[in-house]
Amino acid sequence: MIVSIINNNKKDEIATNESYSSRANVLMESFTSELDWANELSYNDRLTQISKKDIVDFANKYLNNDNYVAVYKRKGEDKDVVKVEKPPITAVSVNREDQSDFLKKVNEMPENEIKPVWVDYSKDLQKTVSNDTEILAVKNKENELFSMYYQYNTGKWNNKLLPLAVDYLEYIGTKQKSSEDFSKEFYKLASSFNVSSSNEETYISISGLNENFAATVSLIQDLLKNAVADEEALASYKEGIKQSRANAKENKNVIMSGLRAYAKYGAKNPFNDVLTDAELDAVKASDLVKIIHDLTLTKHRVLYYGPKSVDQLAKELTPLKAKNAKYVAIPKAKVFKEEPTVKNKVLFADFDMKQAEVFWFRNSDKYNVKNAPVASLFNSYFGGGMGSIVFQTIRESKALAYSTYAYFGQASKKEDLNSVGAYVGTQADKFNDAVEGMNELLNDLPESNKALQTAKESLLKSLASERITNASILMSYLSAEKLGNKTDIRKEVYDKVPTLNYPDLKVFHDKEMKNKPYVYCVLAKTDAIKPEDLKKIGEVKTLTLKEIFGY
Incomplete structure (x- = not known):
């Protein structure tokens, strides 16, 4: 060892x-x-x-028996908390055009210009087909590490058991090797494997030292092809899932994610499309193992980053599927359609906390590559950081939020809709002022030449200094492919941004945000927000955790 x-x-x-x-x-x-x-x-x-x-x-x-300290954490209410009376807060005037002497000194420092480097998918990525399997490869010219992925265009929307099956893979072994044996074998090879399954995709990946590539491939394929059902391991796995599901209902961030999914898709959405407790209890180990075995007979792509050339990889890589074996059919995917945002609504969920969290959401139009430059600059100017209009107005000037941001979200697939999002985490007694403050910015875009110049410089320097290298080239290609882009979209953003000015952002803001309906996702303690304050925002629907989570 x-x-x-x-x-x-x-x-x-x-x-x-x-x-x-x-x-x-x-x-x-x-x-x-x-x-x-x-x-x-x-x-x-x-x-x-x-x-x-x-x-x-x-x-x-x-590490002897008496050489340690034990720390215990107990839950409860502290009866000795001293209440501090909240002082009045006067809004601070934000003069975005001023610069301190220190900032001027920093800006005067000489700097070397950083030249951007874009990904050329035709040169930086190699493609071939071997044994009816497409291979995408990026050569590692720096060291002896490799990463390889089996990528499947199937996920939870095709089969709700698929995410359970791939996660279960880490709990089981074969007739010859236990799960612990596999863990030890991977460790001895200085290799590892990872599995993940999202709504529409599934990945099984391995990584390690190139000298152990063949042995690592053999090990993961042995597990995939020869995995055996283990009911005891499944029982343990189910207990972990149930505990995780219970923990999720106590996590405000997860609850807010559920509210946002409800706002995007409606009552039936990908977030709550899960197995009920009864369905989870009924899952058999043999069901999950069959899904694992079927993955070896499911159409997939191989993504590779490592020292081997694509031709060498194609020659050496043992295919998952035997040559004469037939592919299994992928179940038809469930379709979740994004709902048009046509009027103001409030989705409220109760959570025992002193704060109140509000997330504005609306579905917009479909992805348009021509919007990428102005959307990128707009996000940098309006709500993308501590120097943005939203942060400086809501948090710095008016002290209405612990955290706040806003953005125009571009879709990750050309078939999907773009979205608009905004967030305020505030004290419950500042709820009305915080909502009013954000709505003012959503309806009226402040103009600041200095802030715009800063946003431009920040975005351009970020793009110039960013390097997409190694296995990230593969992921960049897949992202571009989903959007129908043939080139690295960052170049178009970089070339176009210098020509954009406030009127361009104003037109974009008016089209995407001004006087638009929103779904307000509100998370707070029920008695901390007055019902009439919610009703004046929009039609109110209070959701239970069962409605949000689906279990």
């Missing part, structure tokens, strides 16, 4: 250094902590000198 630990540490170190920001962070921490850099580089070499006896001696010396 010591050899395995060293190999895994080696892999983690290489993976860390793949990221420019992580690499810089390691250098910075070593410098500020005054560590010897040569000593840091030789860490893995020093690990090879440690024996099993050294580890046992260390554990006996430092």
